[in-house]
Amino acid sequence: MKRMLLFMSMVAVLGVAGCASTSGDSMHKAAAAATAAEAYQQLLAEARAARKKAASVDGEWRDIGKILKKAEAAASKGDYAKATKLAEYAKFQGEMGYKQAISQRGVGNPDYLN
Amino acid sequence: MKKQLVAVLAISLLATGSAFANKKATDTTPEEDLKVYRDYFMKKFPGVPLNEFQNGVYAIDKVSRDSWEAIEEFPPYEPMIEEGEEMWNKPFANGKTYSSCFPDGPAQRKNYPRWDAKRKMVVTLPMMVNECREKNGEKPLKWAKGPITRILSYMAYESRGQKTHVVIPKGDADALAAYNDGKSFYFARRGQLNFSCASCHVESAGQHIRTDILSPALGQTTGWPVYRSKWGELGTLHRRFKGCNKQVRAKPFKPQHRQYRNLEYFLTHMSNGIEYNGPSARK
Numbered sequence: 001m002k003r004m005l006l007f008m009s010m011v012a013v014l015g016v017a018g019c020a021s022t023s024g025d026s027m028h029k030a031a032a033a034a035t036a037a038e039a040y041q042q043l044l045a046e047a048r049a050a051r052k053k054a055a056s057v058d059g060e061w062r063d064i065g066k067i068l069k070k071a072e073a074a075a076s077k078g079d080y081a082k083a084t085k086l087a088e089y090a091k092f093q094g095e096m097g098y099k100q101a102i103s104q105r106g107v108g109n110p111d112y113l114n
Numbered sequence: 115m116k117k118q119l120v121a122v123l124a125i126s127l128l129a130t131g132s133a134f135a136n137k138k139a140t141d142t143t144p145e146e147d148l149k150v151y152r153d154y155f156m157k158k159f160p161g162v163p164l165n166e167f168q169n170g171v172y173a174i175d176k177v178s179r180d181s182w183e184a185i186e187e188f189p190p191y192e193p194m195i196e197e198g199e200e201m202w203n204k205p206f207a208n209g210k211t212y213s214s215c216f217p218d219g220p221a222q223r224k225n226y227p228r229w230d231a232k233r234k235m236v237v238t239l240p241m242m243v244n245e246c247r248e249k250n251g252e253k254p255l256k257w258a259k260g261p262i263t264r265i266l267s268y269m270a271y272e273s274r275g276q277k278t279h280v281v282i283p284k285g286d287a288d289a290l291a292a293y294n295d296g297k298s299f300y301f302a303r304r305g306q307l308n309f310s311c312a313s314c315h316v317e318s319a320g321q322h323i324r325t326d327i328l329s330p331a332l333g334q335t336t337g338w339p340v341y342r343s344k345w346g347e348l349g350t351l352h353r354r355f356k357g358c359n360k361q362v363r364a365k366p367f368k369p370q371h372r373q374y375r376n377l378e379y380f381l382t383h384m385s386n387g388i389e390y391n392g393p394s395a396r397k
Contacts, residue, residue: 109301110301
């Protein structure tokens with residue numbers, strides 16, 4: 001009887017532990033997905049702001065809009081890894097477009113003309 | 115590929131400050147610029163007479179010229195000149211015609227682009243055409259292609275032989291600012307490829323880009339509207355500006371945007387003394 005009880009207890013403990021483990025994985029995954037989505041949204045906002053800043057000095061690059069659309073499409077499918085990468089790239093383009101336009105503001109004849 | 119492009123861009127952006135130094139646009143006057151540009155191209159393409167630059171790449175490359183001359187025997191733009199003439203003569207709904215806005219007749223190329231001191235802006239011939247239409251109760255035409263290129267073709271054809279004569283009025287700081295703005299646009303690197311207009315059409319003019327030869331900036335404004343084989347139709351100068359900006363992966367502006375009007379002002383001034391010869395055909 002004691003052996004039987006011990007066996008049943010072990011099965012129960014293992015079972016509970018198993019349930020707890022399964023539930024923990026999903027929660028972990030859900031939390032990770034939420035974090036990835038939040039990170040993407042943050043980056044997307046930054047990329048949009050960088051685009052706007054570049055446009056404010058007439059320095060926007062040609063493809064930034066397309067890249068952002070691709071990022072949004074990837075995010076809508078839940079592919080946050082791809083969406084984040086694209087948003088990062090768009091942000092980079094916005095920042096570089098701004099820097100480029102500022103560095104070129106007011107330039108005139110290049111030295112090779114003389 | 116993207117990473118390579120980014121690397122190239124980052125390197126070239128860093129190099130921009132040193133290896134490719136520029137003066138400020140305000141450092142030189144329009145008169146000084148005219149001399150500098152002319153001397154540069156005359157030295158780069160010795161033996162090419164000034165007026166020949168109106169023919170773009172066909173002034174500097176014999177093989178391209180031979181095929182272009184064959185095209186010009188039966189110009190693809192010829193029917194469009196006739197359509198433009200019909201437009202010119204056809205009365206608007208109010209009974210008036212384009213000549214109500216252009217009393218001197220259709221040969222107007224020599225008058226545009228010009229600085230409008232009252233409006234404090236550069237005005238172009240396509241703008242004047244559309245303003246004429248609106249003044250007479252008609253809808254404006256689209257800027258880049260289609261019917262506007264017909265009326266402009268006729269006006270350009272009637273203007274053939276007129277000399278480019280863009281004036282930057284002395285003592286008008288706003289006009290000079292617009293000219294300098296156009297100059298800056300021309301020499302500023304832009305887009306993901308970090309090229310300026312001048313990278314191709316001044317610094318590298320005459321060199322190959324794939325199978326094409328880059329045309330010199332001098333004379334680039336005389337032959338518009340242009341029938342480009344690539345387009346399979348006529349297009350306006352600002353359509354070409356848009357295309358160039360896209361090619362260097364910069365977001366283009368809309369035709370007749372202030373940036374493009376100022377650019378036209380600067381670029382046309384560069385060709386002062388060269389005859390108008392539009393419409394023309396290009397590859």
